[in-house]
Amino acid sequence: MMKTRRSDRLVDMTYYLLERPRTLVSLTYFANRYESAKSSISEDLSILKRTFQERGIGLLETVPGAAGGARFTPYMLKEEAAEFVSTLMNAIDDDTRVLPGGYVYLSDLLGQPWFLRCIGRLIATQYLREPIDAVMTAATKGVPVAQAVAEQLNVPFVIVRNDTKVTEGPTMSVNYVTGQSQRLEKMELSRRSLPMGSRVLIVDDFMKAGGTIRGMASLVKEFEGQVVGVAVVADGQVENRVVAKYTSLVHVNTDGEQGLIEVTPGNYATEVYSADTPVDLVHPETD
Amino acid sequence: MMKTRRSDRLVDMTYYLLERPRTLVSLTYFANRYESAKSSISEDLSILKRTFQERGIGLLETVPGAAGGARFTPYMLKEEAAEFVSTLMNAIDDDTRVLPGGYVYLSDLLGQPWFLRCIGRLIATQYLREPIDAVMTAATKGVPVAQAVAEQLNVPFVIVRNDTKVTEGPTMSVNYVTGQSQRLEKMELSRRSLPMGSRVLIVDDFMKAGGTIRGMASLVKEFEGQVVGVAVVADGQVENRVVAKYTSLVHVNTDGEQGLIEVTPGNYATEVYSADTPVDLVHPETD
Known part of the structure; x- marks a missing residue:
């Protein structure tokens, strides 16, 4: 590959970094990829950094020095987040979504790449500064959410199952009590x-x-791990919640008998875009 | 937003188009977004087009004229595809993956964003010129594959289930005979x-x-739809395949008794990168 023009480098570097969130890519790598001087690459990176920030795409951290490089961490700024949560609320606020037992039909939304990408960016924003090794969810309907979040964090996701599948190999399992009906169930993870x-x-x-x-959470303990956080797309109305600390994007209240639904913002915004949030999420600097 | 510099536009346009595969974005939209002349936007797009092509990122089609715009379609070129399939083969070629009944443990690979992104790009390449409305899969282990492909095609994905879930609302169902054990089962889709x-x-x-x-496939018929194609990550060794036309990335042969595995390339490469493939996939033009 010949020495490249700045404009071509900018396009390819944007692609390259977006495909590898939270990964430090060295200046040396880029210099070789484009057969360009590290000083030119540094200038390119400052253009990316400025645009990513101005457009609310994410944080581009540059590590200076010979061993330095750049790391892209996607986020969603407060204003876009509020807009997306409002879109989500409108999409869910539909009485025909009410299902028996206080459940809500969400599978159509959680099968749309655009919704999932926004959900992933939003939940990943919450853990902007936290090291995370894996995302965990329960089969089947949590899977798209886990995958969307894992993509933005660039870590693997794992799927916990209620049914024993012969195709999973050796598993670790826990018994747990369901929250409302107080049944004893078993879940397991390969x-x-x-x-x-x-x-x-x-x-x-x-x-x-x-x-x-x-x-x-108890399965994570069996794996001698640590729960960094709990994030759900929607939480419903219940009397006795057995999970104390979590975030939800929207809160859903249903009246199954009347078939009515009421959607309000979840606790996400107040938990995440608060005073102790990295300031660049609330007030992005401008040049 | 002020009139932007070319360099900033290139970075943001790359991001914007990558986030919206197979979507025609109008010149007018970009001209307004950057407060720039359409002629400048056209020049920007030709830079993106050239770099996307040189780097094997995808096709950028530009539609000329006042109502024109640009549409990005991701693909994976033959060389990168061969490299990825070889990586996949190496990852699967591990005797400890052999599970009872001729199954193979793949969940770790299908929980890694990088693998999934490559699988999605590869399968989407196959349908570069085909209109597709939705991707369908069976719960649970097909879900990550469906989501990865749907992202690249930018269409919704739907999940067919064996178990009746009360949380799915009204469903359409079919009975089907499992391929090997000839049991009668039922699957359904919301x-x-x-x-x-x-x-x-x-x-x-x-x-x-x-x-x-x-x-x-018979469920698609119940929905009066049409099966555009069948694509799997891996196919196993069987005597009587009931599906005639499909592509697989890798072919897996297991000996359950001895716990041995043998992995070879699937029929993907020969089906896709052949003479009647769009020529730009095999021999990308260069400027």
Whole structure:
């Protein structure tokens, strides 16, 4: 490959960094890839950094020096987040979504790449500064959410199951009590899917009392890991929540008998875009 | 937003188009977004087009004229595809992956964003010129593959289930015969997740005889749709395959008794990178 023009480098570097969130790419790598001087690459990176910031795409941290490089961490700024949560609320606020048992039909939304990408960016923003080794969820409906978040964090995701599948190999299992009906159930995770001692983010599509999430937390303990956080797309109305600390994008209240739904913002915004948030999320600097 | 510099536009346009595969973005939109003349935007787009092509990122088609715009379609070129399939083969070629019943443990790979992104790009390449309305898969292990492909095609994905979930609302169901054990089973799909008459791409992680895939095909018929294609990550060794036309990235042969595995390339490369493939996939033009 010949020495490249700045304009071509900018396009390819943007692609390259967007494909590898949270990964330090060395100046040397870019210098070789484009057969260009490190000083030119540094100038390119400052253009990317400025544009990523101005457009609310994410943080581009540059590590100076010979061993230095650049790391891209996607985020979603407060204003775009508020807009997206409002879009999500409008999409869910539809009485025909009410299902028996206080559940809400969300599968159409959680099958749309655009919604999932926004959900992933939003939840990843919350853990901007936190090291995370894996995202965990429960089969089946949590899977798209886990995958969307894992993509933005650039870490693997693992799927906990209620049904024993012969195709999973050796598993670790826990018994847990479902939140509302107080039934005893079992969930399990393939041994080889999660290294011992991992820092785990638990996500799900919908949380009622939180029994499944409490079960996943005890499974993380069996793997000698640590729960970094719990994030769900929607939480429902319940009397006794068994999970104390979590974030939700929207809160859903249903009246199953009347078939009515009421959607309000979840606790996400107040938990994330607060005073102790990295200031660049609330007031991006401008040149 | 002030009139922007070319360098900033190139970075943001790259981001904007990558986030919206297969979508025509109008020149007018970009001209307003950057407060720049359409002629400048056209020049920017030709830089993106050249770099996307040289770097094997994808096709940038520009539609000229006042109502024109640009459409980005991701693809993976032959050389990168061969490299990825070889990486995939090496990762799967591990005797400890052999599970009872001729199955193979793939969940760790199908939980890694990088693998999934490559799988998605590769399978989407195959349908570069085909209109597709939705991607369909079977719960649970096909879900990550479906999501990865749907992202690249920028269409929704739908999940067919074996177990009746109360949280899915009204469903359409079919009975089907499993490929090998010839058991009669039932699978179903939520009515509201797939519009009638859709053009559907069926994907899965692993195919043995293909009973599940045949079931999905008959479900597509119930929805008065059309199966555009069938693509799986891996296919196993069986005597009587019930699905005639499909592509697989790798072919896996296991000896369950001895616990041995043998991995060879699937039929993907010969089906896709052939003479009647769009020529730009095999021999990208250079400036």
